Amino acid sequence: MKTRAKSLATAVLFVMCAATAVGDAADDLRLRIKSAVDMAIRPVMAKYSIPGVAVGITVAGKHYVFSYGVASTETRQPVTRDTLFEIGSVTKTFTATLASYAQVSGYLSLSEKTSKYLPALRDSKFGNVSLLNLGTHTPGGLPLQVPDNVGNNDELMLYLKNWRPTYEPGTYRTYANPGIGTLGLITAKSMGQGFAPLMEQRLFPVLGMKSSYINVPEAKMVDYAQGYTKEDAPIRMATGVLSSEAYGIKATAPDMVRFVEANMNSIRLDKKFQRAITETHAGYFKAGPMTQDLIWEQYQYPVALKTLLEGNSSAMTFNATAVTEINPPEGPHEDV
Numbered sequence: 001m002k003t004r005a006k007s008l009a010t011a012v013l014f015v016m017c018a019a020t021a022v023g024d025a026a027d028d029l030r031l032r033i034k035s036a037v038d039m040a041i042r043p044v045m046a047k048y049s050i051p052g053v054a055v056g057i058t059v060a061g062k063h064y065v066f067s068y069g070v071a072s073t074e075t076r077q078p079v080t081r082d083t084l085f086e087i088g089s090v091t092k093t094f095t096a097t098l099a100s101y102a103q104v105s106g107y108l109s110l111s112e113k114t115s116k117y118l119p120a121l122r123d124s125k126f127g128n129v130s131l132l133n134l135g136t137h138t139p140g141g142l143p144l145q146v147p148d149n150v151g152n153n154d155e156l157m158l159y160l161k162n163w164r165p166t167y168e169p170g171t172y173r174t175y176a177n178p179g180i181g182t183l184g185l186i187t188a189k190s191m192g193q194g195f196a197p198l199m200e201q202r203l204f205p206v207l208g209m210k211s212s213y214i215n216v217p218e219a220k221m222v223d224y225a226q227g228y229t230k231e232d233a234p235i236r237m238a239t240g241v242l243s244s245e246a247y248g249i250k251a252t253a254p255d256m257v258r259f260v261e262a263n264m265n266s267i268r269l270d271k272k273f274q275r276a277i278t279e280t281h282a283g284y285f286k287a288g289p290m291t292q293d294l295i296w297e298q299y300q301y302p303v304a305l306k307t308l309l310e311g312n313s314s315a316m317t318f319n320a321t322a323v324t325e326i327n328p329p330e331g332p333h334e335d336v
Contacts, residue, residue, distance in 0.1 A: 140165025181242025
């Protein structure tokens with residue numbers, strides 16, 4: 001995420017629950033869930049001075065959304081189920097889903113080299129990187145962010161043409177926005193449409209996500225939660241080259257519950273889209289404590305808190321991690 005904010009004034013938490021509610025009255029179940037959420041969320045809000053949170057939960061096929069605090073410290077508008085949050089790098093999982101759909105539909109193949117889809121990169125090191133490398137953070141050592149001096153796609157192509165890998169592709173994981181961003185760019189190009197329209201007009205509607213956007217319409221700006229820097233100055237995600245593809249989605253908690261359910265294969269979807277989602281859960285590399293799927297990071301369930309913390313540490317974000325290729329790729333699991 002391209003932001004200097006220490007913490008956002010508003011945050012959204014997406015919680016997946018697989019629980020059995022047989023024999024419990026609906027109201028009693030909701031009260032018990034809310035009590036558990038209250039105990040988890042209120043201390044976090046207090047500790048990190050977060051004015052607003054939305055929590056979306058799915059239990060046995062039923063949705064619950066709990067809202068806390070305000071979406072803006074200036075307007076004092078309360079957080080509701082309609083509040084739009086910047087979901088940051090969770091956007092990458094949507095980009096991976098679109099790329100997987102493009103593969104299922106025959107628009108591209110993740111095993112192909114980037115130069116097939118970006119002819120300007122022929123005879124370059126980046127042109128020899130596979131689309132799968134872009135979707136698994138293993139192209140060979142891209143920076144975390146698109147360099148500040150890259151201001152448009154022509155400059156991006158020039159940068160990528162001159163790029164020199166630090167590692168052989170497929171040997172190290174280096175978490176990076178330019179890789180998945182370029183995969184999104186290639187995906188949109190292969191499908192003959194812009195990335196934002198593909199998300200807003202094709203992927204979101206299929207998933208039943210009715211209030212999610214790359215570009216927030218003017219009429220919805222009133223619902224757009226405000227973030228703040230550590231000095232409490234208002235801030236929003238910075239826009240720029242590949243920002244839409246890497247961290248540009250804004251969504252509501254109910255919409256994100258839909259996305260969670262689609263990834264749990266617990267709602268009815270178009271078969272081609274469901275296959276595309278399922279195939280993003282294949283394991284391609286062992287990377288430290290986790291398995292690297294297509295952007296998704298997979299842990300065997302049950303997983304120890306220590307393992308989760310290690311897999312989500314600053315070292316995994318900022319340092320190169322040696323990987324071991326899983327060949328053939330590991331099929332999706334239920335217990336993860």
